[in-house]
Amino acid sequence: MDKGRDKAAFERRLKAAEDAAAAPRPESAQKSAGSAQRAIELAMRLGVEMVAAMVIAVVVGWGLDKLFHTSPWLMIIMVPVGMVAGLRNLLRAAGKK
């Protein structure tokens, strides 16, 4: 008898769970959580992306100068290239998805 009641209770809970699963999900909450996560991810990325391109550009320019004995001209040329590459990184990071 005890067992039977348990079974009835189980059926009831199963029904409730199935109804809950079938109900439309609160999309907006999930979506806003996703966009917040994306925003934090971007905030972590953007600053470093810009600086990194600049650093690499200067290092490459400096290395080429050493190679061709043209110091400091290639490095000077590479600085604006690095700036643009940094902006390119920014756009790529922000634009995707």
Place this chain on the structure above:
Amino acid sequence: MAGPTIDALGQFSLTTGLGPLGRAGHFTNSNETMLASAVIIVGLFALGLRRHALVPGRLQSLVEILYEFVRNMCVDTIGEEGLRFFPLVFTIFSFILLGNLLGLFPYFFAFTSHIAVTLALSLFVFIFSTGVGFYTHGFRFFKFFVPAGVPVWLLPLLVPIEIISYLSRPVSLSVRLFANMTAGHVMWEVFAGFMLLLTASFGIYGAFASVVPLGLNVALAALELLVAGLQAYVFAILTCLYLHDAVHMH
């Protein structure tokens, strides 16, 4: 005045670990934590997957959530082919996550706060993804540096920009992780040292006043927990993104 000083960077100095055996083999405290994080992640999976229960227990749930999380990240970012790279991405993610989290505990060395470690990790990712690009596309992978649909006379300007942008990837990847972890630990140490300084300078009043830096440190602990998880996530998702570029060339 000889009193307590703030030594914020002392916590990052390498010593030897594992006693005399480690000293003989140049095994550092950093390696100790790396080993610990590897052992923990393998042990967690061995324990969690001991019984393949249909309704998972706590440990199995944890393991399954981790697995699903990284699997979804791979498939969403790289595409269906991403499953080939799942083992790599999962290893990187779990290793960095455990390293960041273990580093938050006292007496554990935060190995991700050394740029040597993060640069090695990101250079591996960089070289691997470039290799994947050349393996999948052959020499056509060089087209990656030539943006589609621009006039020819602009190419001498754009190609160096694309190359610099590509080369900056390992730098940004490694510096981000290293800087975040280092900054957090330094701030902790500075505030903790400030408490000692206050107490040493102002006695009992200083001890009361040092509740403020203590409170800041408690708040900082929560932030650091967030940063530890987030940085591992960012590292892993950027690994996926670079592999996506290598596989699809946009």
